[in-house]
Amino acid sequence: MRYASIVSLALACCQSASVLACGGHKHGDREWTEAELDELERKWGAEFGYTGIGSFAHLKHAKCLTDPSEHYDIAIIGAPFDTAVSYRPGARFGPRAIRQASSRQTSFRGYNQRANINPYANWATILDCGDIPVSPFDNALALTQMTEAFAELGNRAPVSTQHLSRPKLITLGGDHSLALPALRPLREYYGPGLRVLHFDAHLDTWHPEKYPSAWPSAQARFNHGSMFWLAGQEGLVSNSSAKPNVHAGLRTRLSGLDDYVDDDAQNWKRIVSDDMDDLGTRGVIDRIMDTLGTEDPVYLSLDIDVLDPAFAPGTGTPEPGGWTTRELIRVLRGIEGAEPGGRGCGGGLAGVSGRGRGDGAGGGAGRV
Numbered sequence: 001m002r003y004a005s006i007v008s009l010a011l012a013c014c015q016s017a018s019v020l021a022c023g024g025h026k027h028g029d030r031e032w033t034e035a036e037l038d039e040l041e042r043k044w045g046a047e048f049g050y051t052g053i054g055s056f057a058h059l060k061h062a063k064c065l066t067d068p069s070e071h072y073d074i075a076i077i078g079a080p081f082d083t084a085v086s087y088r089p090g091a092r093f094g095p096r097a098i099r100q101a102s103s104r105q106t107s108f109r110g111y112n113q114r115a116n117i118n119p120y121a122n123w124a125t126i127l128d129c130g131d132i133p134v135s136p137f138d139n140a141l142a143l144t145q146m147t148e149a150f151a152e153l154g155n156r157a158p159v160s161t162q163h164l165s166r167p168k169l170i171t172l173g174g175d176h177s178l179a180l181p182a183l184r185p186l187r188e189y190y191g192p193g194l195r196v197l198h199f200d201a202h203l204d205t206w207h208p209e210k211y212p213s214a215w216p217s218a219q220a221r222f223n224h225g226s227m228f229w230l231a232g233q234e235g236l237v238s239n240s241s242a243k244p245n246v247h248a249g250l251r252t253r254l255s256g257l258d259d260y261v262d263d264d265a266q267n268w269k270r271i272v273s274d275d276m277d278d279l280g281t282r283g284v285i286d287r288i289m290d291t292l293g294t295e296d297p298v299y300l301s302l303d304i305d306v307l308d309p310a311f312a313p314g315t316g317t318p319e320p321g322g323w324t325t326r327e328l329i330r331v332l333r334g335i336e337g338a339e340p341g342g343r344g345c346g347g348g349l350a351g352v353s354g355r356g357r358g359d360g361a362g363g364g365a366g367r368v
Contacts, residue, residue, distance in 0.1 A: 285334035
């Protein structure tokens with residue numbers, strides 16, 4: 001009881017101090033000129049990497065799902081979901097970890113000479129839209145929540161209508177199953193058969209029955225290894241042999257070579273991790289671009305386990321022998337014709353999976 005009284009007294013003192021401080025501010029309701037506001041921004045607006053609210057790369061942040069007045073050209077949205085995994089959970093902490101890892105990206109040193117761009121001073125209005133409040137208890141409900149959230153955010157009018165007819169979304173995962181709800185709303189805009197560029201150690205085109213269980217269920221079909229199979233069944237990804245999809249960075253174990261037969265039948269071309277040794281970054285880029293071209297809209301999906309565990313040890317399904325961070329960044333920069341700066345949806349909904357407990361996956365994702 002005495003402790004409660006002390007806490008109440010402390011709160012009362014704080015509230016009194018706040019009232020006095022506000023009351024002593026003689027011009028609290030005055031009209032501020034643009035010049036005065038600019039001066040306040042000049043004096044107090046700069047942030048070092050370790051300061052400020054933990055938004056992605058110190059961007060302006062808002063809860064866009066609860067505020068339909070917020071508009072943007074590119075929205076960063078977190079999907080803290082990890083209950084569709086078959087090995088290590090923890091990717092629900094991914095959006096927070098990726099944002100933390102991105103904190104060294106600041107506007108006062110925003111120019112990237114390797115990419116030749118300053119995203120803080122470009123035409124696009126980029127906004128951190130917070131997280132989708134995904135249920136951790138019911139995967140069917142979570143799938144519905146993510147699908148509806150992506151549809152809501154993707155259907156708003158962009159700020160820069162001279163550049164875009166609809167905004168782009170960059171999703172921070174979360175386990176990789178989020179690709180399915182991300183693809184669903186895109187069909188309405190781009191039509192059926194969107195092409196996919198999928199960076200991953202694993203195929204993620206497995207039939208759900210490839211996961212053995214004596215207790216099958218409809219809900220268990222939605223998982224992080226079957227979401228592209230499900231997307232194909234729903235007609236969300238291209239099934240035209242003239243317009244295949246691309247895996248890049250594969251080095252997964254298989255249940256047998258029939259896994260590749262199934263993958264072929266679903267219209268995928270494969271670039272394995274070892275191709276980086278034989279082809280180099282330029283050769284990998286050329287193979288991707290020769291397959292995808294620059295005319296069709298492309299959904300970019302990136303699982304952080306495409307990197308070697310030395311660079312992303314926190315991933316849920318680590319596989320030795322992956323690419324380095326530098327190699328992946330070089331490849332991403334080399335495919336500009338098929339990513340957000342190019343035609344179509346590009347990397348509009350790039351899912352990044354990482355356990356994100358300060359153990360490295362978030363760092364790699366934040367830099368990528």
